[in-house]
Amino acid sequence: MKHIYKKLDKILEEFRKINQTNKFFPNKYDMDYTLSEEMLSQLMINGDLAKANSIDHNDNRIILNNSIFYQIKLKEILGEETGIKRKYSGFFWYPPDAFCGWHTNNNCEGERIYFAWAAEDKKSFFRYRDPETGEIITDWDKKGWQHRKFVVSKNKPFWHCVGSKTNRISIGLNVDKS
């Protein structure tokens, strides 16, 4: 993945030029509670939540314009290397105190890849519920680039959320079924 991280560095170089489509409200929501196990239990009682932003106060990330990917060709490279046709599912900036609440992504089943860049070590995390054991796991980001893979399945919902106390960038890709 090192060669891919190198390509992704272009995003960091050009970050100031990348358009943002929404504003950030850092103090509007309670991140700790929103990303808690208690909140997840409540959401699970109601059934599924495919997208975090379909309920209020559950997502305050900044959506970035993804035209830079025409230069980087991330999905093309990944498609060639893994043999799976992919499309971009999201390109986000998490400033300090930004988060994305619990959700499943069940609107698009199959493998997901998330690339994340963090400005600092262990100040941001990907949290998920192990669909087999029900255990809640907080996977802290390290400084710099990393990636994670998981499988979205309605039979075994993969509940997950993200929180950040630093600057964090994430790029998601799902399977292109077209």
Ligand SMILES: [Fe+2]
């Ligand atoms: Fe997600």
